[in-house]
Amino acid sequence: MRPFEHLTVQASGDAIAALAQSDGxxxxxxxxxxxxxxxxKDGLVTVDRLIDIKPARALRHLAFEDDGSLRIGALTTLAEIERSAEVGERLPILVQAxxxxxxxxxxxxxxxxxNLLQRSRCWYYRGPFNCWLKGGETCYMRNGENKYAAIFEQGPCRSAHPSDLAPxxxxxxxxxxxxxxxGARTLPVAELLAPPTADERIEYRLNPGELIxxxxIPAQSENARGVYLKAMDRRSWAFALVSAAAQLTIEDGKVTQARLVLGGVANVPWRVTDAETLLQGQPLTPELAAKAAELAVQGATPLTHNRYKAPMARELARRAVLMAAGMWPGNG
Ligand SMILES: Cc1cc2nc3c(=O)[nH]c(=O)nc-3n(C[C@H](O)[C@H](O)[C@H](O)COP(=O)(O)OP(=O)(O)OC[C@H]3O[C@@H](n4cnc5c(N)ncnc54)[C@H](O)[C@@H]3O)c2cc1C
Structure with missing residues (x-):
């Protein structure tokens, strides 16, 4: 590994100032x-300077505001979310994720x-291959070992987004x-994460010098409930083969708001607006959940070794919707 400078900062302002004075x-x-x-370590990233933000304690907070929204500092750890009884009570979908x-x-x-800015786990990207995402000509997933690849086409790269939190x-x-x-700007997580393009071969969009x-998380209706389900090929230390996040508001027996997002199936979290539209305004029934789940995988174009992902995504989506509505046995 080549030498680099390691700069430790105590506050976000110091990190921003250091970023502004550095070569991006x-x-x-x-x-x-x-x-x-x-x-x-693997030589996929080389740096002259690392800015260590971990001591910037003000970026490590997790608290509900009076208006019901939840603020999560960028340095909050996944374990802190997992351990928060209040988050578990009010936003169980986050703890499940x-x-x-x-x-x-x-x-x-x-x-x-x-977690939001972690890079692809595609083994062609992580391994000794000059794949498209690294600046090469070819996405080797397409004709190679593509068991973990995306089933939706979002551009030249076929790697699947690895984050559980993002969906x-x-x-x-x-x-x-x-x-x-x-200055500062705010944008939806759904816009921060974006499929890699020929000009930006990366799965997110940050401007130079930006710090998260x-x-x-905006306040959710008191009738809203969410569920995150993850399929793995072993019980722990495994990225999602496929995941499904469903957040439903049900009022007077009808779905008044629905969000359905799949993980592990595209370059970035895959929001299924057709399924959401189908659910909205309807009384939720097992049949409707099944139809929404069918829509969730519509347009999928699996590769040779990842055909299993379409039925898996469909079933996870169906279960997540039913669970969020309290209609899954044992989860009512
Ligand atoms: C064996 C293994 C298994 C894993 N399994 C899972 C899994 O099942 N599900 C899952 O979701 N994840 C999984 N991960 C990924 C893990 O969750 C991420 O590596 C982790 O969340 C990254 O956070 P970090 O603080 O360590 O980031 P770092 O490694 O410190 O940084 C990652 C990137 O984010 C940038 N960055 C960090 N913070 C900021 C900020 N505040 N502003 C701007 N840029 C920033 C850094 O510059 C860097 O580019 C796994 C990782 C490993 C090694």
Missing amino acids: DTTRLIAGGTDLLPLL VADAATPQLRAMATVGG ALVALDATVTLESAS TEIR
Whole structure:
């Protein structure tokens, strides 16, 4: 590994100032380091300067506001969300999303900001291949080992988004606050995460010098309930093969608001607006949930080894919708 400078900052303002004075291409923020350090060790990222933001305690908070919204500091760890009895009570979907992510040790280090910006787990990206995402010509997933690949086409890359938190945040309509020397902006998590393009071969969009300071989840209706389900090929230390996040509001026996988002099936969390529209305004029945789940996988174009993902996504979506409505046996 080549030498680099390691700068520790105590406050977000210091991190922003340091970013503004750095070369954006060879400077990185480091939080828990659970994704960045392996990338550095494997030579997938090279830096001249690392800005360690972990001591910036003001970025580590998790609290509901009086208006019912939840503010999550970017340095809040997945374990802190998992342990929060209040989040478990008021937004169980969030706790479910982090509870099966990685391992307890990783969750103790992994931050929310880093989780959203973690890079693809595609083995062609992580391995010694000059794949498209790394600047090459070809996405080797397409004709290679594609068991874990996306089943929806969003561009040249076929890697599936690895975050468990992201689909739940999109289902909750969460926003992210970004700060830089030129000011602050807020955008939906669903816009922060974007499929890689020829010009931007990365799964998120940050402007140069930007720091994620906070994630905010708007107040949910008191009749809203959410569920996150994750299918893994082993019980722990496994990324989602497929996941489903459903957030439903049911009033007077009808679905008044629905969000359904799949993970592990596209470059970024895959929001299924057709299914949401179908559910809205209707009394939820098992048949309607099945139809919504069918819509959730409409348009999927699986590859040779990941055909299993379409029926898996359909079934997880069906169950998540029924569970969110309290209509799944044992989850009423
Ligand atoms: C073995 C293993 C299994 C895993 N399994 C899962 C899983 O099942 N589900 C899941 O969701 N994740 C999983 N992960 C990923 C893990 O959750 C992420 O690595 C972690 O959340 C990243 O957070 P971090 O704080 O360590 O980020 P870092 O590694 O410190 O940073 C990651 C990226 O985010 C940037 N960054 C960090 N914080 C900020 C900020 N505030 N503002 C701007 N940029 C920032 C960094 O510059 C870097 O580019 C797994 C990881 C490992 C190693």
